Amino acid sequence: MNNIVFIFLAILTCGSALGMLITKNLLHAVLMMFLVMFGLAGLFVMAKADVLAVSHLMIYVGGAMILILFGIMLTSKRDILGKNLLKVEENSKLFPLLICVAICFGWFQLINLSKIGFELIPDDQSKLKQVGFLLTTQYSFVFEWVGVFLLIALVGSTFIAKKDE
């Protein structure tokens, strides 16, 4: 049962990512990225990281995707000649794809060669309690600075995006 769900999620994620690479339409790519993010959240659940799965779902599917859709809406030009302006131009494909296939197979080879003995701790409990405890005790300083970082990013992005007279 576990394996079947995992294989389904893996096919969903990898297939949608491949679709993002193949398609030239920006809007199709955004919709496929929705699927990739859903699949990734499911894979996080399979990796027993429920906190990460929920936050990933909330931040990416809820926030970042809407942001990208707004970006597309605000930057699409007016259609004069009736052609599809969401089509994206591409560089020549041969050389980048060769590089990427080489990287991918190199990685697979590395995975094959490495024999890390990593014992998995069977633990079906939710990790929310432990992670919340750690964030407010051991990692509280980093947590505060993440808040400051978010504030800086928000102020900076509104400053950049404002209309200057």
Next chain:
Amino acid sequence: MNEIPLEAFWLISAFLFTIGFAIILIKKNTLFILMGIELMLGAANLNFAAFNRGDTEQQGIIYGLFVLVVGVCEMAIALAIIIQTFRSAKLRE
């Protein structure tokens, strides 16, 4: 409940990372490149989550949360820059 081996997560994460890299190299649109970067961050996070299973102190999950925050900040600022460059390009026409 049988555990899913670590290698399966590695394979998927390597695949996603390379596809994100390919998108960055091939596409000529800034929004597309942004999405490729998000794919790469997601792949890295998947590795963190997979390795976290052998850790009692949950370091992988906490690091993954911070990676998530940095990715979202980067996306917000990049979209602001995209909108501003679009505006200035429209003014120049």
